Amino acid sequence: MFTAIVYRKTIEGSVVGSVEIDNPVLEQFRLNPELTLHALAKTLGISLRATEKRVANLQEKNKLKHIVPKKGGSWQVL
Numbered sequence: 001m002f003t004a005i006v007y008r009k010t011i012e013g014s015v016v017g018s019v020e021i022d023n024p025v026l027e028q029f030r031l032n033p034e035l036t037l038h039a040l041a042k043t044l045g046i047s048l049r050a051t052e053k054r055v056a057n058l059q060e061k062n063k064l065k066h067i068v069p070k071k072g073g074s075w076q077v078l
Helices: 013-031 037-044 048-060
Strands: 064-067 074-077
Touching (some): 013 037, 013 048, 013 064, 013 074, 037 048
């Protein structure tokens, strides 16, 4: 049996990195509220999963809201 100790460095840019992605996401939804997540991912050059996570994060922060219906709805930047 062995023990592994892992040391992690604190990356100062991690918070800045998320803000750098949040702003373009919000800007794209301001320009086109009916934009799909697939189109947004392609526009930003990031994966669909990363886009889904970023949008979910913005919804949790109450910066972004999806207006129903689920298919064909639109996005509202708060």
